[in-house]
Amino acid sequence: MKDIDYLKKYLKEENLEEAIKRLEKGEPVQYIVGEVDFFGNIIKVNKNVLIPRFETEELVYKTIEYIKKYFKKSIKIVDLGTGSGCIAITLKKKLPNSIVHAVDIYKEALEVAKYNARINNVNINFYLGDMLEPLTDKYDCIISNPPYIAHDEEVMDIVKNNEPHVALYANDNGLENYKKILKNANKYLNDKYLIAFEIGATQANEVFKLAKRYFPNDSIIIEKDMQNRDRFIFITNIKSFLSNKL
Numbered sequence: 001m002k003d004i005d006y007l008k009k010y011l012k013e014e015n016l017e018e019a020i021k022r023l024e025k026g027e028p029v030q031y032i033v034g035e036v037d038f039f040g041n042i043i044k045v046n047k048n049v050l051i052p053r054f055e056t057e058e059l060v061y062k063t064i065e066y067i068k069k070y071f072k073k074s075i076k077i078v079d080l081g082t083g084s085g086c087i088a089i090t091l092k093k094k095l096p097n098s099i100v101h102a103v104d105i106y107k108e109a110l111e112v113a114k115y116n117a118r119i120n121n122v123n124i125n126f127y128l129g130d131m132l133e134p135l136t137d138k139y140d141c142i143i144s145n146p147p148y149i150a151h152d153e154e155v156m157d158i159v160k161n162n163e164p165h166v167a168l169y170a171n172d173n174g175l176e177n178y179k180k181i182l183k184n185a186n187k188y189l190n191d192k193y194l195i196a197f198e199i200g201a202t203q204a205n206e207v208f209k210l211a212k213r214y215f216p217n218d219s220i221i222i223e224k225d226m227q228n229r230d231r232f233i234f235i236t237n238i239k240s241f242l243s244n245k246l
C-alpha cells in the first residue's frame with residue numbers, strides 16, 4: 001500500500017494534513033500512524049522502538065511451527081531485545097500455555113513493550129538489561145532479533161534518520177550480540193532447547209561459525225526469508241530436527 005493510502009486508512013480526515021507534512025519530511029508512515037499490524041496483532045510504535053519487519057513475522061511463524069512440533073505444551077521462552085514486544089506478544093498469544101519473558105537494554109523501548117502487552121491482554125515478564133544478564137531462569141527457547149547492522153554498512157536514510165540506533169547497529173561487524181548471547185546461552189537453557197535468531201542477509205556464515213564454536217554438537221539450520229535471502233538461524237539439540245525441516 002502507498003504511504004498516503006496507509007495514512008488515509010488509519011487516520012482521521014482532520015489529522016491528514018499534518019501527517020502528510022511529516023511524511024514529506026521523511027518520517028516513516030508507521031511512526032506517524034503510531035501502530036502496525038504484526039501477525040494480526042496491533043503493536044504500537046514510536047521513535048523508541050524498531051518498526052517490526054515482515055522478516056520478523058517469518059521468524060515468529062517458523063519458531064511457532066517448530067515449538068508446536070518439538071515441544072510439550074507449556075514451555076518457557078525468552079525474547080532478547082524485545083523492542084516493541086512484537087515477538088514476545090505474538091508468541092504468548094499463539095502459545096498461551098507458555099511462559100514468556102522479554103529483555104531490552106533501552107528503558108523507553110521496554111515501556112512501549114509493556115504497553116503493547118497490556119493492550120494485547122498478555123502476561124509477559126519484562127526485564128531491563130543486557131541480553132541474558134538480568135535473567136536467572138532457564139528456557140526451552142531463546143529467540144532474538146538483535147541489532148545486527150555493522151557501523152559502516154549502507155543504511156537507507158529513512159531508517160538511519162528515524163529508527164533508534166540502539167536497535168539497529170552492533171559492534172564487531174554486526175556480530176556482537178550473537179556472540180554475547182551464544183557465549184552465555186548454555187547456562188540459561190533447559191535440557192532440550194531451540195535458539196532462534198534473525199540475522200543480516202550477509203551474516204549466515206559468520207553466525208554459523210559462532211554457533212558451531214559454542215554449540216559444536218548441535219544442529220544448526222540456516223533458513224531463507226521470502227526474498228530468498230539467508231535470514232534465520234536455528235540452533236538446537238533436538239536430534240530429529242534436521243531431517244524434519246519445515
Ligand SMILES: C[S@@+](CC[C@H](N)C(=O)[O-])C[C@H]1O[C@@H](n2cnc3c(N)ncnc32)[C@H](O)[C@@H]1O
Pocket residue numbers: 049050051052053056080081082083084085086087103104105106109129130131145146147148166167168
Ligand atoms: C532489531 S531491534 C528488535 C526489536 C523487536 N524485537 C523486533 O523484532 O522488531 C533490537 C532491540 O534490541 C535492543 N537492544 C540493543 N542492545 C541490547 C542489549 N545489549 N541487550 C538487550 N537489548 C538490546 C534494542 O533496544 C532494540 O529494541
